[in-house]
Amino acid sequence: MPETERVSPTDIRRVAELANLELTTEEESRMRRDLNAILDYVAQLGELDTAQVEPMAQVSEVLVAPEEAASEKLSVLRDDVPRPCLDRERVMAAAPETDGVFFKVPKVIER
Amino acid sequence: MSTMTAAAGSVEGIRSAIAKGETTAAAVTEIYQARIAGEDPRIHAFLSVDREYALAQAARIDDMAAKGESLPKLAGVPFGIKDVLTLEGFAATAGSKILEGYRPPYTATAVRKLADAGAVFLGKLNCDEFAMGSSNENSAYGPVHNPHDLERVPGGSSGGSAAAVAAGMAVATLGTDTGGSIRQPASFCGVVGVLPTYGRVSRYGLIAFASSLDRIGPFAATIRDAATVLGVIAGHDVMDATSSPLPVPDYTADLDRGVKGMKLGVPAEYFAEGLDQEVRAAIEAGIERLRAAGAEIRPISLPHTRYAIPTYYVIATAEASSNLARFDGVRYGLRAPQSDTLAGMYRRTRDLGFGAEVKRRILLGTYVLSHGYYDAYYRKAQQVRRLLTEDFLGAFREVDAILTPTAPTPAFKIGEKSDDPVAMYLADIYTVTASLAGICGVSVPCGKSRGGLPIGMQILGRHFDEAAIFRVGQAVESL
Numbered sequence A: 001m002p003e004t005e006r007v008s009p010t011d012i013r014r015v016a017e018l019a020n021l022e023l024t025t026e027e028e029s030r031m032r033r034d035l036n037a038i039l040d041y042v043a044q045l046g047e048l049d050t051a052q053v054e055p056m057a058q059v060s061e062v063l064v065a066p067e068e069a070a071s072e073k074l075s076v077l078r079d080d081v082p083r084p085c086l087d088r089e090r091v092m093a094a095a096p097e098t099d100g101v102f103f104k105v106p107k108v109i110e111r
Numbered sequence B: 001m002s003t004m005t006a007a008a009g010s011v012e013g014i015r016s017a018i019a020k021g022e023t024t025a026a027a028v029t030e031i032y033q034a035r036i037a038g039e040d041p042r043i044h045a046f047l048s049v050d051r052e053y054a055l056a057q058a059a060r061i062d063d064m065a066a067k068g069e070s071l072p073k074l075a076g077v078p079f080g081i082k083d084v085l086t087l088e089g090f091a092a093t094a095g096s097k098i099l100e101g102y103r104p105p106y107t108a109t110a111v112r113k114l115a116d117a118g119a120v121f122l123g124k125l126n127c128d129e130f131a132m133g134s135s136n137e138n139s140a141y142g143p144v145h146n147p148h149d150l151e152r153v154p155g156g157s158s159g160g161s162a163a164a165v166a167a168g169m170a171v172a173t174l175g176t177d178t179g180g181s182i183r184q185p186a187s188f189c190g191v192v193g194v195l196p197t198y199g200r201v202s203r204y205g206l207i208a209f210a211s212s213l214d215r216i217g218p219f220a221a222t223i224r225d226a227a228t229v230l231g232v233i234a235g236h237d238v239m240d241a242t243s244s245p246l247p248v249p250d251y252t253a254d255l256d257r258g259v260k261g262m263k264l265g266v267p268a269e270y271f272a273e274g275l276d277q278e279v280r281a282a283i284e285a286g287i288e289r290l291r292a293a294g295a296e297i298r299p300i301s302l303p304h305t306r307y308a309i310p311t312y313y314v315i316a317t318a319e320a321s322s323n324l325a326r327f328d329g330v331r332y333g334l335r336a337p338q339s340d341t342l343a344g345m346y347r348r349t350r351d352l353g354f355g356a357e358v359k360r361r362i363l364l365g366t367y368v369l370s371h372g373y374y375d376a377y378y379r380k381a382q383q384v385r386r387l388l389t390e391d392f393l394g395a396f397r398e399v400d401a402i403l404t405p406t407a408p409t410p411a412f413k414i415g416e417k418s419d420d421p422v423a424m425y426l427a428d429i430y431t432v433t434a435s436l437a438g439i440c441g442v443s444v445p446c447g448k449s450r451g452g453l454p455i456g457m458q459i460l461g462r463h464f465d466e467a468a469i470f471r472v473g474q475a476v477e478s479l
Helices: A009-018 A025-047 A066-070 A088-092 B011-019 B025-043 B051-066 B109-116 B159-166 B183-189 B223-233 B277-292 B305-326 B342-353 B356-369 B374-395 B421-428 B432-437 B466-478
Strands: B046-049 B078-082 B120-125 B172-177 B192-195 B215-220 B263-267 B296-300 B401-405 B440-448 B454-461
Touching (some): A025 B305, A025 B421, B011 B025, B011 B051, B025 B051, B025 B120, B051 B120, B078 B159, B109 B223, B159 B215, B192 B223, B263 B277, B277 B440, B305 B356, B305 B421, B401 B466
Antiparallel strands (some): B046 B120, B172 B215, B192 B215, B192 B440
C-alpha cells in the first residue's frame, strides 16, 4: 500500500456515482486498491516541468501549422446539407424497450 | 490446405487462382470454414461465424469470375473482423455482455470497403472487452489461446484477429489499436500487424474506446498482404471528420526496393531494463541484418519514453469514461430488468454489463477528469503527450524509420498478469508511444525464442509514411 492514499473510500464512492456504476463493497475496496496503485505509477509525470507546454488533445494539431488550419481549404467540416439518416425501424429494432417511435425508460419524475 | 499451393494462401494468390479458374471462391471459403471448425474449438478466436453469409459473398465472386469480369483486389479472400467493428445485421459484442445480442443497423466504413473489394467475411473475432486489455483475458466470452502455445495468451486486445491469421483460419483480419492492440498480439502470434497513421483509416463504425487514439488496421501473414489490405481500407470518409483527405498511395509499389540507403533509428530507451534477453537478441540480430542489407543504422534518443505508459493510461481512460457513458440500457444492448427508476436502471445495467477492467478504467477516467484533479492528471498528460510527439518529430528529421522490439517479452501465460493491472499495462510499454504521437507502425515477425515463441520487431514511421515501414518490414521478412 502506498504511504499516502490518493483515493479514499469516499472518493471511490463519489467517482462511482459520477460514472453511474454500482459497486459492491468487495468491488469498492479492490477498485480503490487498483486506482491507488495506478495513480502512484502516474505520479511520475510530476517529475516533468510542463509549465511552458501546450496540452495536445489530438494528433492533427501537430501535423498542420496554425495558419494553415485556419484557412478554408483545410476545413474538415462537411457541407451542411440534409442527407438520409439511419432507418428508424432498424434503429428501434435494437432497443430494449420501445413503442416503435420512442425509447421507453422507467419513470423519471416522481408525482 | 492440401488442395492449394502455399502461394494460393496469399491475397493475390487467391484472387488470381479464382480469376484463372483454378479454384472457386466457394471452395476457398469452405477450406477456411473447415479450418475454423477444426482449430477454433481449441483457440476460440471467433465469437460468431455465418456460413451462409460467407458463401453468398463467395458466390458473387464466382459469378463475376464465370462471366470473365475482372476481379476486385480482395476477391474471394477469407477475412475475419474484430468484434468492435460493425457489420450491419451481424452481432457486434465488443467482447462485452452489455452488447450481447446487439445487431448494429450500419456497417463500418473499413468493413464496407473490404466487402466492396470482394472480401469474404467468415465471422467476427474475439477481443478484450471494449478493446481494453493486453492479453484477451478481458473478453466476457472467454480468452483466446495462442496458436503457438495454447497455455499462453495471444496478446490483446485484438487477440482473436492475430490468432485467426496465425492458425490459418483467415488470410487476413481487421483489428483495432489504441495503445498496442494490433502490434502486440501480432508480435505474440508471429504475424504482421499494422497500425496506420491516425486519420488514415476512417473510424466510422468502430465502437469507440479512446477516440483520439483508436485506429483500425490489418493483420496478415505477410507485409505484402497487409499493405494490400491497408490500401483498400485507407482514405477519407465524410463520416469521420478526423479521417485525412491525403491521397492513398499504392503501398505495394516500393516493397521490393530494399533498405539500401535508408536511415533507420534505434532508440536506446527501448532496449533498457525490463527487456527480455531473448527478445533483445532477436531484435538486435534483425537490426544487424538490415545493416548488412545496406541500411544506415543510427542510435537515437526518445527521451520522454518512460512517461508514455502513465500518459497513455490517463488520456485513454479519460476518453473511455466519456465514450462508454453511452451504454445505459436505453437505445441498444443490455437493460437490467425490474428497475423502478431511470438512475437505478442505468447503474444496474452498467454493473451487470461491464467487466472488471472496463469498470476500473471508467473509474480511473472519471477520477482524472473530476473537479480538482483535471489539471494535475488530464491536462498534465496532454502536455506530456506533446513532448512525446515532439520526440518523434525530432527523430524523424534524422531517420526514415525507427526500429524497436514490439513487446518486452514473448507471449506470457494465461493468468500470469491478470491480478496486477500495472504489470499488465507494462506489456504495452513499447507500443503506446506511437499511439500517442499518431505515427504509423508495423510489427513484423523477427525470430523466435528458444521455446519456439514468436518475437516481433516494431517498425515506426513518419505520419502518413506507411510506404517506408512496409519497405523495411519486407526486408526484415525476406532476410
